[in-house]
Amino acid sequence: MSTPGYGQVFAALRDGCPEQWQAYTRHAFVEGLGDGSLPRASFMHYLIQDYVFLVHFSRAWSLGVIKAETREEMQVCAATVNALINHEMALHVRTCAGLGIDEAALFATKEEVANLAYTRYVMDAGLQGDFIDLIAVLAPCCFGYGEIGLRLAGVAVADTPYADWIVTYAGDEYQDVMASVGEMFDAAVFRRLGPEFRTSPRWQRLQGRFTTATELEVGFWDMGLDGR
Numbered sequence: 001m002s003t004p005g006y007g008q009v010f011a012a013l014r015d016g017c018p019e020q021w022q023a024y025t026r027h028a029f030v031e032g033l034g035d036g037s038l039p040r041a042s043f044m045h046y047l048i049q050d051y052v053f054l055v056h057f058s059r060a061w062s063l064g065v066i067k068a069e070t071r072e073e074m075q076v077c078a079a080t081v082n083a084l085i086n087h088e089m090a091l092h093v094r095t096c097a098g099l100g101i102d103e104a105a106l107f108a109t110k111e112e113v114a115n116l117a118y119t120r121y122v123m124d125a126g127l128q129g130d131f132i133d134l135i136a137v138l139a140p141c142c143f144g145y146g147e148i149g150l151r152l153a154g155v156a157v158a159d160t161p162y163a164d165w166i167v168t169y170a171g172d173e174y175q176d177v178m179a180s181v182g183e184m185f186d187a188a189v190f191r192r193l194g195p196e197f198r199t200s201p202r203w204q205r206l207q208g209r210f211t212t213a214t215e216l217e218v219g220f221w222d223m224g225l226d227g228r
């Protein structure tokens, strides 16, 4: 199937680590969401950790407003922070509330090491580098879930209990934000590295950040499965 377009910089980074990208987006956890075979306990373990993930992920996106060099960059980062806090996290709150887990309990959840490692790596990469270092390390999370959501929406069995999750990421709200992030990322990289960005001395570092974040996404799914 064709891959949705989130811009040419993302496509170049993704194509620079095909094995890791495959391990992330075709992980057993993901396949279990689509065919409904994922154990409920694994899903809940993942979702509660993901709530905490999103708290720190939102903090990292907020750093984008600080590192931005144009109002457009600021605008896309601010809109993403809004989407994460006010929309995506609503899925987690709603799903957990249905099982009697209230938001105070979610916020107080103890982070698993794989979760902690991922978000603090993102935060540190963003603090150390400039705006495009930050977006490169945020990109696998954003676009990976966008790709996974769209693919699962096409192949998931009708009665998967995880339809709400799939729709959250396949839906227009998430996809529209991702399209604007992809456009902004292209413009941000062209602005700093020029159209021949792949030959820039900085490219390998951006690729390294992206690849490591992708590996940490694999670790996050593994953590979810371990919760069985």
Ligand SMILES: Cc1ncc(CO)c(N)n1
Pocket: 050, 053, 054, 088, 140, 141, 142, 145, 217, 220
């Ligand atoms: C671990 C992880 N990666 C990406 C996303 C998408 O925002 C998420 N919710 N959780």
